[in-house]
């Protein structure tokens with residue numbers, strides 16, 4: 001269930017493993033949070049660190065392979081420079097094998113940078129590319145009860161929609177907004193990030209023909225309007241210009257709610273496997289999490305009993 005990056009990736013992995021897969025989703029493509037994402041490989045706002053590092057590392061390898069073998073998927077490997085206040089390695093360092101410290105100031109003003117290479121994904125190309133690999137087309141339908149879904153195993157990849165389906169009060173929406181501009185004077189080869197101030201995040205992520213500028217991360221109720229706030233867009237662009245960078249004309253703004261949880265929920269509960277709550281890192285975790293779902297499928301009970309299995 002779910003046709004965002006988590007549901008589609010999981011479906012592709014299960015299909016490759018020989019399962020018959022039917023994706024059911026209330027919305028697809030532009031109607032998902034996944035369509036709004038920046039979307040750079042970067043472990044941001046996802047827990048717990050040890051599992052996130054393992055999933056991220058696994059996804060990094062798969063996305064790098066896709067970038068090399070399938071240019072039509074919209075994945076490219078970029079140099080990334082993340083702002084750092086001190087030389088201590090970040091918590092996600094184990095997932096970024098070529099991470100190094102640059103003892104020179106970061107372009108957004110920090111005293112140090114962490115340099116690494118990472119895949120950047122264009123959702124408008126990548127989500128249809130995943131979708132096109134499915135043997136059965138996505139069935140568009142809003143599900144009101146997990147019990148009512150047919151199939152031997154149900155994989156719940158409904159993002160923020162999982163709260164209504166499971167009653168999971170730990171799942172919260174974290175508002176994010178991005179501005180998409182023409183490149184202007186900004187390099188299309190290097191992504192810059194600065195999360196020193198959580199309430200005024202800055203990231204500059206080049207796509208093939210445009211630049212994504214962010215951002216923000218504000219815990220928000222589900223019914224918060226997802227119409228981008230023009231004042232916030234202006235503030236984001238201003239932060240980038242204040243650093244001496246010069247993006248081109250604003251093309252559009254987008255907003256979405258990240259499905260955040262104190263820990264990604266990836267576990268089996270009887271015939272249901274939950275795979276939701278990836279926060280600000282759905283693209284970063286999707287392949288690693290999908291591989292783990294595939295392992296849990298092998299362990300699925302024949303009687304559909306109610307036991308919970310954590311890995």
Ligand SMILES: Cc1cc2nc3c(=O)[nH]c(=O)nc-3n(C[C@H](O)[C@H](O)[C@H](O)COP(=O)(O)OP(=O)(O)OC[C@H]3O[C@@H](n4cnc5c(N)ncnc54)[C@H](O)[C@@H]3O)c2cc1C
Nearest residue numbers: 002003004006026027034038040143159161176282283284
């Ligand atoms: C501004 C912004 C920037 C971001 N940047 C990045 C980034 O750079 N890198 C990164 O890795 N991540 C990024 N993210 C986070 C990323 O977008 C999310 O982690 C990811 O999209 C979550 O994917 P998902 O498939 O779980 O959820 P979604 O994309 O929301 O998909 C959920 C699916 O479930 C379906 N569904 C829900 N309820 C039901 C129901 N009752 N019945 C049937 N179907 C249902 C929906 O219709 C949809 O198809 C960003 C997010 C935002 C908002």
